[in-house]
Amino acid sequence: MDTLQERADKIASEGIFLGGTRERFEIAGRTLLAVLLREGLYPNSKVLDIGCGCLRGGYWLIHFLDKNCYFGIEPNKKMLDAGIKHLLEPGLIAEKNPRFDNNSDFSFAIFKEKFDFLVAFSIWTHASKPQIQTMLDGFAETTDKNGKFITTYYPTTLFKPDYKGANWIGPGNPADPYGRAHHCFGWIKTECEKRGLVAQEIHEKAYQYWIQTWLRISHTAD
Secondary structure, three states: OOOHHHHHHHHHHOOOOOOOOHHHHHHHHHHHHHHHHHOOOOOOOOEEEEOOOOOOOHHHHHHHOOOOOEEEEOOOHHHHHHHHHHOOOOOHHHHHOOEEEOOOOOOOHHHOOOEEEEEEOOOOOOOOHHHHHHHHHHHHHHEEEEEEEEEEEEEOOOOOOOOOOOOOOOOOEOOEOOOOOEEOHHHHHHHHHHOOOEEEEEOOHHHOEOOEEEEEEEOOOO
């Protein structure tokens, strides 16, 4: 059987975005799993993978989690279908029964489940503030007091101002040629507090991925 990288290359050869560069495909997925394990992930944890793409991270989570525990939302059906076709080994869908949805509204209630973890890896780095607010609402509604939302974002800097647009930002956007949306951590904290949530930046070296900053959002402070 082809290696995971070779399978990812097949997806890329079809002109489908891998979620990042080819060179970081495998390490990105491994990093996501490692971060969630450090945050308390168990095989029986129910995980919602927001913007799961071609399963760059989902591949690792589906293998680790028990049957009926992985849920993925990806509006780009072609991207998701390519990941299912090329990345997942024969029989894995039947064995683990991951569930997917293609809604573009960040509607988490579609699965009618309570989740232990929500994860949005390289999603807030492109999302608008209204989209982030919708995700925070969804987290508050679909998790109990022990639930965690693990995500990454680009903090604002002197030369990277707060993104004020109302839409998803992708590569080639006039606001940022790399398609990066930067957000003020103060704004994120305030939006979380409005919903009875707590936001914490995670700066441990073991969590480091590229130039993104990890966030832990919970119902109560640790």
